Amino acid sequence: MIKKDAHFDYVFVFSLYLIGVLLLFAYGFSRLNSEARERESWVSQQMTDVISEIQHFYEGKLAPSIPITDCDRFLQDSMPLLLSSPYIRSINVAHGGVIVCSSISKQTLKQIKNWNASGKQLELRYVTQTPFSELFPTHRQAILSLHFEKNRFYGMYIALYPESVFRTLGAPRFLQTVMRFENATFYSDGRIVDELNRLPSEQFFSVDSDISTTAFAKYIFYNYGVLLIAWTFIMLMSAKSLVRYLHTFSLDYWRIRKAIKQNQFHPYIQPVVNDCGEVTGGEVLVRWIHPKKGVISPADFIDRVEENGQIVEITSFLMQKCLSAFSKVNLPEARQHFRVGFNVCPIQFDSNSLCQDIENFQSAMADKPISLLIEMTERKEFSSNDKYRKAIHELRSRDVLVALDDFGTGHCSLKYLHDTEIDIIKIDMMYVATIESGNTEILDNIISLARSLDVILLAEGVETQAQFDYLKARNIERYQGYMFGKPLPIDEFIQKYLM
Template sequence: MSKEKDQTSKLFSFFFTTIGFILIVFVAYFSFTHKANTESKFVYDRFNHMLKEFDKSYHNSLEKFAHSESCTTFLVQANNVILSSSHIRSIGLVENGIITCNTISGKSAIPLEDTLDMGNKTVEITFVKQKIRSTFNSDHSGLIVVHFGLGNESIVGFVLHPKEITEALRNTNSDFSNFIRIKNTIISPDGMSWIAEPKDIVVESQQTSLFSTGYYYSLMSFSTFLVRDYGYILFLWLFAGVAIANHLYRYLSNVDLLTLKIQVGIRRHEFIPYLQPLFDRSGFMIGAEVLVRWKRNGEILSPYHFIDRAEHTGQIKEITTHLMVEVASKLKLYNQNHRSIPLHIGFNASAVQFSDDMLLNDCRQFQRELEGQNYSLVIEITERLELPGESIYIQKINALKEENVLIALDDFGTGHCSLKYLHQMDVDYLKVDRSYVKAINSSNYRIELLDNVIDLAQRLNVETIAEGVETEAQEQYLRDKNVTLYQGYLYEKPISIEEFIDKYIKTS
């Protein structure tokens, strides 16, 4: 049991700690993504602000000069726009796929590497790969160009300054990186076109028809963030899990796990009735003793595993209530459409059940359920525990007798003060314990005790029931002693109530 308690406390500690870890990781992830989304929103707002600035400059200062035949006039206006903005590296004029005018090279005739056709759009953004020696020198470097115009004639292109890209995408948090996506190209904080690695997690958080922004990170970077920002909480939670496990173990050391399991079994209706038939001298079945079995985790457990504890804790009261309700309902259900036969139905009751009126009320309910049918209710008083004070005990027995409940003294001669109880109560049956029956045909002193018990019952005019009859020799000996009722594996083992009804009541 100590090992089971230790395992239970460890399992609970593991469960508690695991759930806590999951919650902490979830909170950390929420905080992580919230920070990343906030940064991404900032990048989005900054680029959106630039686009609005370019749009205003185009319509206010450059649109009317886009169709001018004079490159000089266009460049004057374009340079004025560049001087008023820190975001613009250069401005160019594209006509039919050729750069005809540019603030860096002046009047020119440079063909575009990629064909640009605005179609019906008045604004477009592209990423043009180009080595920029002053800033980057890589095959992945390039420029973001914002185009204004219509179709493929007289398009004005605003080239963002590369430093603006790095400034906009830079963040103070090293756990993740911002990006801006132009069509199918992702641009990283270093201004390079970038392809995501398999280990990277890419999240696109803000999006327009022209561009989108987001962030990317690796599991390693998130783990670093988790340990750095939430490590102390994880440690405290782990410490709490160990402390709770220790506390739970101490608690369980003072709590009987079997008692808790029995209570759960009662709540789940796991205690079920098994009936062992009772036979007369002619071999006719005249009734049955209701026994209890525990159907737990697919197994059928005998009373050996729980009955002593259930009696000691008083849980046997609830178990008996359930058994009486179950048996009454099954017998009543069958007899609604069939003629009932006379039957002796016995239930065991221990000393603790005479401390209140619960047993009496259960008996009354049982008789109400089967009212008008030929059943005799018998309470078999076991002697595993000493009965309560004499006055209470006699009062409860008399109350049962007033309700026409028959009384049997079970396990006679093996328990507490059998002779005293036999003289104090009005007993209808005396059940000879199986240990005496087992002594038949042996030289054991118990055979003499058996003879005395049978003789005493006959002199008191109390009907005797022999328990645990397993051999024909035992049966013959008891017949010779004029014992009238028999119970044991020689006749039938305990069976479920459904099988009892099918095998004995339906065929009677």
């Protein structure tokens, strides 16, 4: 039997909600990463430009002045470099570990603590203690140190403010941009961490981003919080509708769809007889002939195909097969006025397919004494009385007989009787079964109602002689049940009853 746990639908809806949230998070993360890359590129470019500017200015203007003979003249020549960038703090020339000329102390000698020649021509290092620490006790700085091969004791120290690059960039709202030097890491929130960083050969620094989980969460809620709340609200409001939709369009839908394409649905016909036991018609019943599972009863799939609309295509397919089979039959006189009954539900009146199928069937049977009976199933209710009346009017305008199937077990049987004229009432087998127990009050009331409306009665599910005798005594016109014949494939039915 085809079933689907409703819990799966809710899990699927919740998963759909999570997918939406994850897509939002993914988009936000992509945007945050894009912003991080832009900040990294900008910081890297700023540092690269200032280092390149220092190198070019040093080589063109300052290198020829070293060793220094006139500090004032040297400082005057270096002033354009000092003023060219907000990231340059000072320019200093040292000899043997002693600063001999500085834009800060001029010619006042300042000893460099723990000085040791590195042997590198160009070096960028962070130092916590400088010769001017007493002047700036709370300031920490990175030093760009230029050394010259011609005299290992002479060097130029240019103090930079890497944190000034971050200040120019602007304070980060949700992410940290990080500059890593050989012996220190600078964060855009102002933190400086003494640590050794492995940098590629001849690379003075690297730039990357540090995006914490907390920062990412803040970014998402700050920029997409309204959208997230809206998505949550939409999913909460539409959850039940989505569950109903998913309940309809499930894996079963695609299995049934495949079965339709592979012609696995076939018409079986159960005979309908009069009180003399003569076959006067038959009800077309669908059977799913599965290549592996065999014959699948309508009880296992009919509700699903009615919910998802596949019943329209299945009914059309059954009518075409019946039309093809009956068009080859020449009814003997004893079998005149044969009625073929098809079950339809309200959803089938929402398209033109049913009316077209009826028209095709009647046209093909025009020269044969075979009439069409539409049995209105009560498993589903019409959305309005107007739609129901319109449907009945459409059938009657095409000279189609109308029966109420399974009367008293579904939706609004009495309302349907009140609003329109019905040709046949089919008594459900559950009421026929009460004959054995003697509890026939409802059955008798149905019979009495039909007599007051002058409507033909057809008893379904007649299986015993006692049931038949009881119904016949009350002048029931038509019978259907295993006592008279079980549903047969259409070709077998025709061979047995109509040939």
